[in-house]
Amino acid sequence: MSLQIRRATPADADAVSAIAVATYTETFGDSYPPQDLQAFLHDHYSPGPQRRELEDPRSAVWLLEDAGQAVGYLAAGANTLPHADAGADDVELKRLYVLASHQGGGHGARLMEAFLQWLDHPLRRTLWVGVWSENFGAQRFYARYGCVQVGTYDFVVGDSRDLEFILRRP
Numbered sequence: 001m002s003l004q005i006r007r008a009t010p011a012d013a014d015a016v017s018a019i020a021v022a023t024y025t026e027t028f029g030d031s032y033p034p035q036d037l038q039a040f041l042h043d044h045y046s047p048g049p050q051r052r053e054l055e056d057p058r059s060a061v062w063l064l065e066d067a068g069q070a071v072g073y074l075a076a077g078a079n080t081l082p083h084a085d086a087g088a089d090d091v092e093l094k095r096l097y098v099l100a101s102h103q104g105g106g107h108g109a110r111l112m113e114a115f116l117q118w119l120d121h122p123l124r125r126t127l128w129v130g131v132w133s134e135n136f137g138a139q140r141f142y143a144r145y146g147c148v149q150v151g152t153y154d155f156v157v158g159d160s161r162d163l164e165f166i167l168r169r170p
């Protein structure tokens with residue numbers, strides 16, 4: 001059965017949280033001491049904060065499902081990336097996560113296309129994306145959609161400070 005994409009609602013908070021925790025841990029988990037990782041996942045990716053994001057009228061979240069089971073998601077919302085040129089109505093791609101078991105099959109691209117369709121209608125809006133400076137695969141992925149590095153900032157997990165690139169699609 002092919003994978004389906006649909007807009008998520010607050011009722012999907014548990015599923016979205018589970019994907020965020022699993023993908024973040026399998027992708028970046030080795031980079032942080034376990035207690036810092038757990039605190040970060042609890043503060044940002046547990047069902048509570050994920051539900052608040054889903055309830056935010058400026059947020060939009062797309063869920064990727066395999067036979068009704070969530071295997072990926074894309075979350076967008078009001079931009080919070082620190083850049084002098086950011087405008088009040090600009091949109092930030094907050095998270096794009098596909099479980100490792102389902103990566104490399106074009107599903108990330110399909111989530112991105114559903115999001116861009118929303119972003120560009122009725123008017124094309126400016127898109128901001130924060131990406132880890134060493135996540136070369138994701139940087140290649142975003143470059144395909146016209147995202148260009150325009151700045152940097154520090155992403156804080158516990159005592160770790162990671163250099164992040166700020167990308168913009170004008």
Ligand SMILES: CC(C)(COP(=O)(O)OP(=O)(O)OC[C@H]1O[C@@H](n2cnc3c(N)ncnc32)[C@H](O)[C@@H]1OP(=O)(O)O)[C@@H](O)C(=O)NCCC(=O)NCCS
Nearest residue numbers: 027096097098103104105106107108109131137138140141
């Ligand atoms: C980035 C991500 C969403 C792409 O989803 P996907 O379904 O694998 O993407 P697609 O199959 O549509 O496209 C594959 C492209 O994604 C990029 N990519 C990024 N990370 C990748 C990974 N771990 N494995 C494979 N491709 C990856 C590459 O550009 C790849 O293109 P390539 O064949 O030229 O190398 C997915 O790999 C993922 O969730 N990675 C872990 C979390 C992450 O890094 N998210 C982005 C944080 S900003």
